[in-house]
Amino acid sequence: MPGTVLTITSGKGGVGKTTATANIAAALAQLGKKVVCVDADIGLRNLDLILGLENRIVYDLVDVVEGRCRLRQAMIRDKRLPNLFLIPAAQTRDKTAISPTDMVHLCDDLRQEFDWILIDSPAGIERGFRNAIAPADQVAVVTNPEVSAVRDADRIIGLIEAEEKGPARLLINRLNPAMVRQGDMLAVEDVLDLLAIDLLGVVPEDDAVVVNANRGTPVALDEKSRAGQAFRNVARRLLGENVPLLPLEDESGLLQRLSRLFGRGD
């Protein structure tokens, strides 16, 4: 069976597309799927760094498209997960080095060999976005519960529909449960209400994301991290499992339950 192409995009920069791509890929690989991630952010290569593979790059995506190497030569195998691969972006070129048609052809080849092909889209709504979306079977839109990120997500969802690649599914990243509880951050229901699309997952804000990025290890492999658990749940949902949303806060502690009961006004 040919593999599925999942494009991860957002409109706004800095909401966690690359982190989401790396971690969903790692989680899918850990579940035994053969996965390749493609960094489509040409000129601003970063997926290699998040996966800790930055020292092993010889060829990149543009080299493949322009015929300077074979597809296989540009694939870097992950050191921890033998069925996880990366095709890095070129760092010294720009988005016009590749066309949407190039991406479609590339993914047609990758589909023969991989179960999942994850494409990390650049921010913005121009060429880079169209390159990333062209081969997509499924699209995940990453946003944060913040006004500018939600507005840009709405715009990108509209463009995905216009390209007939919808319906996209939403990944709400960096949600701070304490702020939501205090009424100072948009809640999951608020964002879904505004954007009117299906939810793929909610990733809580978690220091472990930065710590793991520092080390170049996917947080999805960190058993203790709540963000890691959220990414593992997303991977299982992609495989068709019905996984309930993670409770946003650890509700086991008596103190927490009491403080909620006598709560600061909620």
Place this chain on the structure above:
Amino acid sequence: MGWFDRLTGREKSAQKAKDRLRLVLIHDRADLTPGQLDALKDELIAVISRYIAIEPQSVEIQFSQHGREQFLVANIPLRPPARRRR
């Protein structure tokens, strides 16, 4: 809203964010600024008035939505028959 905010009457920032986003998304999706919507309303009133007597100051034109589908809903009260006769 918590009791403290209810006492002080201060609105929570998340609610404020949601209200602001709701408005901005409507205009983003329709690609129509509030000013253009006003102009549309004025022209619509002028056209309809040529055919039928209406109450221009009571005309309401707003966006409504169902999922990601948007509708332009116009509420145009006609002038009562008694006053329609000159």
